[in-house]
Amino acid sequence: MKIGVPRETCAGETRVASTPEVVKKLVKTGFQVLVEAGAGIASHYPDEQYREAGAEIVDRAAAFAVDILLKVRKPDAAEVAAMQAGGIYLGYVETCGEDEIIGALVKKDIRVMAVERIPRISRAQSMDALSSQSNIAGYRAVIEAAAHYGRFMPMMMTSAGSAKPARLVVLGAGVAGLQAIATARRLGCDVYGYDVRPETKEQIQSLGAKAIELDIGESGSGTGGYAKELSDEAKARQQAALADELAKAHIIISTALIPCRPAPILITPEVVGRMRPGSVIVDLAAANGGNCPLTEKDQVVEKQGVILVGHTNFPALVPADASAFYARNLSNLLDIMVDKSPDGPVLKDLDQDEITQAMRVGV
Numbered sequence: 325m326k327i328g329v330p331r332e333t334c335a336g337e338t339r340v341a342s343t344p345e346v347v348k349k350l351v352k353t354g355f356q357v358l359v360e361a362g363a364g365i366a367s368h369y370p371d372e373q374y375r376e377a378g379a380e381i382v383d384r385a386a387a388f389a390v391d392i393l394l395k396v397r398k399p400d401a402a403e404v405a406a407m408q409a410g411g412i413y414l415g416y417v418e419t420c421g422e423d424e425i426i427g428a429l430v431k432k433d434i435r436v437m438a439v440e441r442i443p444r445i446s447r448a449q450s451m452d453a454l455s456s457q458s459n460i461a462g463y464r465a466v467i468e469a470a471a472h473y474g475r476f477m478p479m480m481m482t483s484a485g486s487a488k489p490a491r492l493v494v495l496g497a498g499v500a501g502l503q504a505i506a507t508a509r510r511l512g513c514d515v516y517g518y519d520v521r522p523e524t525k526e527q528i529q530s531l532g533a534k535a536i537e538l539d540i541g542e543s544g545s546g547t548g549g550y551a552k553e554l555s556d557e558a559k560a561r562q563q564a565a566l567a568d569e570l571a572k573a574h575i576i577i578s579t580a581l582i583p584c585r586p587a588p589i590l591i592t593p594e595v596v597g598r599m600r601p602g603s604v605i606v607d608l609a610a611a612n613g614g615n616c617p618l619t620e621k622d623q624v625v626e627k628q629g630v631i632l633v634g635h636t637n638f639p640a641l642v643p644a645d646a647s648a649f650y651a652r653n654l655s656n657l658l659d660i661m662v663d664k665s666p667d668g669p670v671l672k673d674l675d676q677d678e679i680t681q682a683m684r685v686g687v
């Protein structure tokens with residue numbers, strides 16, 4: 325059975341869907357692994373390392389003409405055209421419903437398996453690419469904030485007096501938010517966390533941060549551990565109640581998201597205007613509209629004296645580790661997709677496993 329690992333061509337994407345470490349394991353399982361020349365260059369994995377791991381280095385067309393295609397980013401029309409009919413696509417699909425690309429894949433009888441749809445259950449934890457990449461995003465967002473902040477993050481004693489620690493607020497305490505809290509604590513910031521799901525209070529506190537608690541008149545807990553969209557009245561109450569806390573912050577890392585909905589607006593322009601000049605907002609929700617309406621997607625801008633960072637692909641800024649974790653997630657998925665046999669791996673019935681069944685798109 326052939327597995328293909330092409331080079332990602334989406335603008336700004338530096339990750340690759342498999343690494344030499346994982347290729348070695350796949351080859352041992354009996355897969356024939358075809359890696360496009362240069363696929364790992366941007367994430368610091370040269371062709372030679374893949375070759376040593378047992379991969380064949382091939383041209384772009386050969387990397388797509390495979391039984392199972394491993395990708396990071398959603399394929400474009402040309403990539404769909406290059407894919408083998410009847411094969412499997414394993415990667416991000418970056419859409420909530422269906423669109424032309426998904427339609428074209430289904431038309432070619434390609435089974436589309438979306439990593440975004442891996443259920444958040446214990447058995448799927450080692451396959452959960454959303455979590456591994458969100459963890460990296462949360463870490464990298466704080467590093468980004470430190471780079472733009474014109475002051476020290478920790479308390480600092482110098483010959484010329486001392487600096488106070490940065491007051492850093494994390495909005496949304498999911499995977500990215502909790503990692504941002506942990507990273508900011510390690511850098512010595514005075515950290516506060518807020519989430520609309522009340523059950524996050526203990527998680528925020530367990531990392532040594534202070535939990536911001538608001539009475540907004542309704543719970544934001546939805547199904548499956550995710551948040552639900554608030555009523556218009558609760559949204560207004562939440563913005564008003566958060567305003568003073570956010571105006572006092574020197575750095576805000578905002579990660580609040582609701583699956584398949586626009587990101588909630590938590591930081592109003594009025595609040596930005598009240599922040600100290602040189603404060604930094606890293607808006608991890610930028611791809612979904614942002615938690616602050618002043619954020620500009622994929623840009624770093626200064627508005628009302630505050631620096632707003634709107635990068636939409638933080639994992640791509642940590643390419644070697646982001647690829648390593650993603651590749652391991654996919655490898656753990658492949659483990660449940662095939663049976664091993666002396667003649668090589670044999671595909672299982674993917675509709676029989678709750679994980680692979682949940683990942684299917686376009687059926």
Ligand SMILES: NC(=O)c1ccc[n+]([C@@H]2O[C@H](COP(=O)([O-])OP(=O)(O)OC[C@H]3O[C@@H](n4cnc5c(N)ncnc54)[C@H](O)[C@@H]3O)[C@@H](O)[C@H]2O)c1
Nearest residue numbers: 444445455496497498499519520521549551579580581588
């Ligand atoms: N295997 C597992 O069991 C597993 C693995 C990973 C995550 N999870 C759980 O999945 C859930 C989703 O995590 P995620 O990181 O993907 O979340 P996410 O990226 O969908 O959202 C980020 C955070 O934003 C919060 N949020 C949404 N609207 C908000 C608002 N108006 N104000 C403040 N905060 C708001 C959400 O509650 C969430 O914590 C969490 O409960 C997490 O613990 C479980």
